[in-house]
Amino acid sequence: MAHNLHKTLKEFDSGAGKGKYYSLPALGKALGVKVERLPVSIRVVLESVLRNFDGKKITEEHIEQLANWAPTASRVDEIPFVVARVVLQDFTGVPLLADIAAMRGVAERMGKTPKAIEPLVPVDLVVDHSVQIDYFRQPDALDLNMKLEFQRNNERYEFMKWGMQAFDTFKVVPPGIGIVHQVNLEYLARGVHKKTEGADTVYYPDSLVGTDSHTTMINGIGVVGWGVGGIEAEAGMLGQPVYFLTPDVVGVELKGKLREGLTATDLVLTITEMLRKEKVVGKFVEFFGEGAASIGVPDRATIGNMAPEYGATMGFFPVDEKTIEYFEGTGRTKQEIAAFAAYFKAQKMFGVPKAGDIDYSKVLTLDLSTVTPSLAGPKRPQDRIEIGKVQHTFEDLFSKPVAENGFAKKADDLETVYKTKDGIDVKNGDILIAAITSCTNTSNPSVLLAAGLLAKKAVQAGLTVAPHIKTSLAPGSRIVTEYLTATKLLPYLEKLGFTLAAYGCTTCIGNAGDLTPELNEAITSNDIVAAAVLSGNRNFEARIHPNIRANFLASPPLVVAYAIAGNITRDLMTEPVGKGKNGKDVYLGDIWPTSDEINKLLKYALNAKAFKSNYSKLTTDGDLWSKIHGVDGDVYEWPKSTYIAEPPFFEGFGMEPKAEIEQVKGARALGIFGDSVTTDHISPAGSIKETSPAGVWLKENGVLKADFNSYGSRRGNHDVMMRGTFANVRIKNLMIPAKADGTRVEGGLTIHQPSGEQLSIYDAAMKYIAAKTPTVVLAGEEYGTGSSRDWAAKGTALLGVKAVVAKSFERIHRSNLVGMGVLPLQFKEGDSVTSLGLTGEETFDIEDLGNDFKPQQQVTLVVHGKSGTKRVPVLLRIDTPIEVDYYKHGGILPFVLRSLLAA
Template identity: 50%
Template sequence: MNSFFTKSYLQIGNTRYAVHNLNTLDWAARLPYSLKVLLENVLRHEDGVHITKDHVLAFKHWAQSGKNPTDIEYSPARVLMQDFTGVPAIVDLAAMRDAVATLGGNSEKINPLTPVDLVIDHSVIVDHSGNSEAFEKNVTLEFQRNTERYEFLKWGQSAFKNFRVVPPGTGICHQVNLEYLAKVVWTNDTNGEHWAFPDTVIGTDSHTTMINGLGVLGWGVGGIEAEATTLGLGMSMTLPEVIGFKITGKANEGITATDIVLTVTEMLRKKGVVEKFVEFYGPGLDYLSLADRATISNMAPEYGATCGYFPVDQETLNYLRLTNRSPDLIQLVEQYTKSVGLWREQDDLIFTDTLELDLSTIAPSVAGPKRPQDRIPLSNVASSVSNAIESFKSVHIPNTDYQLKDGSVVIAAITSCTNTSNPSVMIGAGLLAKKAVEKGLISKPWVKTSLAPGSQIVTEYLNAAHLTPYLNQLGFNLVGYGCTTCIGNSGPLDPKIATAIDEAQLDVAAVLSGNRNFEGRIHPQVKLSFLASPMLVVAYALAGTTLIEFENDPIGITPTGQPIYLKDIWPSNDEIQKTLETTLTQTIFQSKYANVFEGSEIWKQLQTPKVALYPWKDTSTYVQNPPYFEHFSSAPLALQNIENARVIAMFGDSITTDHISPAGNIKPSSPAGKHLQTLGVSQDDFNSYGSRRGNHEIMMRGTFANIRIQNELTPEHQGGFAKDPSGNITSIYDAAMEHKAQNTPLIVIAGKEYGTGSSRDWAAKGTKLLGIQAVIAESFERIHRSNLVGMGVLPLTFMDGITRKDLQLSGNEIFNIPGLKDLNHPRSKIDLHITYSDGTERTVPLLCRLDTESEIDYYRHGGILPYVLRTRMM
């Protein structure tokens, strides 16, 4: 259908493309470009049933006021996955095939209908660093630990259509997406015509938003939601508010892309942009390279937005040309976007609200020590750390000539993904290292240094600039291509350092060029974590402490006793730019992406069965058939009220998906560690939770097991503890299993911003498998709320200013949530009935955060996957 007569044709060379020309809609002229992309999507999929004329008109009403919270259905062109979240997604698809076969259906109907690319990038761990053998040793260990997972993914590549795997050692999914996979304009054949339309993507990593820097609309979703999209189900979403972020001026000498993005993150978090689009505009965009834009877009999850969008313009074409995209594609991108109204040529747009940043006002910055939005001017870091440390302690490291102190930097990591996509700061780090080495400086011996580039491209231009040897001399040797320190794969500290930290209870620090520094994420022994540019990562490795005042204190002393300051080795903007011009070439991209799907010899040698149904191995500790479709029926059961429930945990504000979802190392004393030991797995072979995301038995035991999480019902115990039915304090997993054995439903109660952080589907899957039927919070982060719905867990928010603190809970109360049997409308108001141990009762009003009609359907079916299985595949 085409109710608005927007369909037209575009001739490029010998090819005639059908397009939807947004210029034919007068009222669409001043829509933000990001909404124009959504509008084109709705126009193209209008069918009179799922998408109607009224859905298109919703955009017209939006243009009249800058907001119109109407539900629409959105169908992205493709799906991007990484292996931590991708493995469980493919496990679920394999399990769905089994369910269809069990019910007598055609299992091969379970097949991606939307193209899927999975990039293996989350499995390398920095076990070895600071030497020339680190990369080879880490890669060897990676394959030893993950052979089962990699064999499973190779099976998936052959078993499923429209599913490609980028082998390990290539780069992180976001940078591979930026440098190779994204097209900006997508094409396909529909009903006998060639169509051109905007490239759009959803990803199972929250930092999928990075691609918005290229003018490709994309954001992170839960693995469950992504799976539904791959199976042809449109995404239900509310037409978002769009915050216009005007950029003016030009950054001063010495200011990095990191300084810019940390400032933007701070501003937008203060503004409040959760569940909103952010679109950048203004004359300052002309001074931001594509890499700078991608850096800003990457951190959209940190500033809370669904995405941070930069419209297509000349810089987009320049980048496509640099990265060796075909001339035909570049011509299509230019002519298509200019002809249909998607080329950036005006700033007089309608936004819900705006804010402005003059780039010339930005100061050198880091962020931390626990949240990425907590920007600190570089000049204030030392005093900030001093204020965070209660009493200063130090300890001599045996058989050395140095002491480790509070505030010492023990990890300095140039790691993905925010900054390693940006050549200017990577070249800057190399030049700073060169100057430092030439002056005789070395990294402090207690600092674990590492370099994990976002793609092989980085290594190539650092080599071409002859900067690699200097980074190596400071211990920044290549350790792998993938997400390492930023996701907790920082590996072990030197045993002497680790022992000293524990024995003296030191407050030590990590400095990394990533985008996440949540408490307990980087390394369990590190309490202070700071996000910084790669240049400052090198600088802090030289200094060895966060207590240095770079303006006044020397960063090091030369062998001849001369003090060297940071300004003495900081490269100029001109040095960086001249180096880039001679080293970052199209030839590098051409050579490195020529055989991107082939992989190493180790990858090629992996053996996989060529069968439609996966042959599950009972002995596997990595990949197991999940229980989501046990006792599956062809029709959903009637909705039930939640009756006689208990609260398993009550949490404060800003509980992240890192707190909820299993991540990092598996402790031997944890429920997951104990389970592995009963299976005969030695501690050396535990690997990480992330690597075992395909095994629900491990993951459910690690849910809510973060060492830093605090259950307010067990205030004397930090970590994943709860009261069992008898009132004894045990692990949340063990308590949940005892409640489950007694058929007692569970709920979780929390504060503001519940589920902040990465799009970890296991934060919702683990919640479901523990028997938790509802989560009641003051507010939710977008992706986690969606994930809970996707797993059939009910998200609820307090109303009328009530918070958990008003309830005066001890953990002994009984909870009832009636009215669910008759749940028919989005965002319904329902009541929570609490019965206290002394017999008193209280009724609390709640808002049901099933936000759309589709989400009500998902909940009625028990989640997205059962819904898809019943409605699309049976």
């Protein structure tokens, strides 16, 4: 076919003269394939495979296999996808920068040119995860929180400044601009890119991977992209294709319209619940039909954003007139908008498909008119609750056992009132944090305007929010403040305590800041199940605040309403939200905005001039960012720091990998975990406990408790991070005996074998490493679900874990484990920790893993226990041929470094 490939390069009118593009219709004709029947998302990936064909990494076979994608074919073919760019957030971006800085150091020590290590595609790092809500409910909260942020993170920001001057294609969007996904949507995404090939200007569609699982928000404007761990992103930006197995594509037909008063949040929580039940993990989801065509980009982006919560690789909407309208409203140039539309029309990929247009692996249907007002919680985003059932659900879970997602409390305790030392009454179900935050909703003007309108009506009705509730407004972009100010709604939000506190990912990532000491003391001493309500996308245990156990995801207007109500057991469908003027009962229906009221204000939200003005000045002379000074030079010198340290992943590095694969024999269990263990449980996240191994290490290194900052901010220091791995206050290691009442002990503890000593997981791991004893982790279903945290895999590897054996894995975490040289092994159907009677007292061997192993082959887990030896067949979840190479090299980082230094 090679002689026909050049015939696919066709000419089109870009709106600014003639341009070239690699034509998919022409490819279909050459291969005799109906490419127009392929899902649009598959076609975008196919264009990249065709355009980047080189006969080596990308072959004719790759092109033909993908062009012949069929709805029911087996998914064994590996796709090498070369992305147009990479996007990072700062929590994952700093360790990635540390890794490539370390690669430069290795290159220099080996007598090679350090500049050989250079991103080959544009890389944008958006600093959005570092700000915390220390100050709130005061006019200068934003200014004070930013000053604290810069004070805490000065060393990290200096390191980023070094990266900006050291790498030609590495750019930083500084703190205080917005959340990475909203900035990506409003500013970084250009629709189509162009490059010079000889005498031709070749156009191609935007595509990316990002180091945040919610990168999928960009799917709302027809961009193919998803979240990967920093480990995989490094390979992508250093010239490696992103490899993945050919996916199933689930088509979701949207029909009808949302009923009056419903929000995009209600819709996305319904879709999340529906698709999680359909088990779309690892699949592409593509939306089509008249309902999909009728909703605007902000709603599409909200749905795309939650793809990790429903488990899909993507939640994709094709490009159409609504996409073009969004580009016009957000200040893109006429020239690039014209090229964007012309390109997708030339490729016959413009427009949302109708029913029957595309061949999908499976088709699901959702009638938008069936969506109801909802929250999700109290522990998982897929656990949707209709508003009228929130009270009953919480009361039910309050006394249910933990194994049934409950809180294992006595039902009689629900109404008990406790008093804090400063005289505040607190009881179970009380809302202590109410936050309008997170990329999911703050990019959506309709729900933010709805929150403002609800606040206005509430204030006018005489409603207030109790002063001890920690309320905050942390939009994903400065644009939000502009339109809330222009519509005169911001003052009403402020009167209810929702003052502007930050532009960044705050409460949703665990940066809610602390409660008062008095509230913390009352909660812990009385074991109160307090609540948080936030407009975020994640509510896993201990993520929002270590002392708040019930966390609910809600639309921004509902966040305001529940803040006024003050307790999650208030039934907002039948009970008043609160008492207003003259003691009058005010109900939710009295203050809920109509769609007409919202639509009249939407013109303020898509103002091209405002967008252009906002993004034309990311920094100004004399601002906090301009005062940060990084060192110069191609190679980083690694000054002593508790924030940034040279990572140990290249110790003993040589140009050749080990000749023999290391065999796992006599391994001990470092931990045994149940179902739905998230990367929040595994990876260091949130606040650092003073008595934890990481807290002890920081104090030993002269850091005061007040200056601990968060684990996320210290991701550039492996000494902190490995000590924080498996240290979550809510993680339950089943090796630890249950309490007398049957409940499980929480926290990062384990039983060291054969001593039987109870230790922190970190301390036990260090003992095993000193004794040269390998370790394994055993787990249930959905191991590693949640954020795309590379430290969940890096920390696991540094603790000496050689394999994780689970019933199933989340996509990104499985990939990250392989990338760090840790074996992911999957129990066969019917086998589990429980069925095999594993306690952690056993030793483990892994057999049948020779030098010639194949992807997804069967290997044997040999269990030596008191009752004898069991041979358990398990599936090797090294899924693709390239992952075999990564593992043989000791991980993706040494593989890529050897490739670059050998070039």
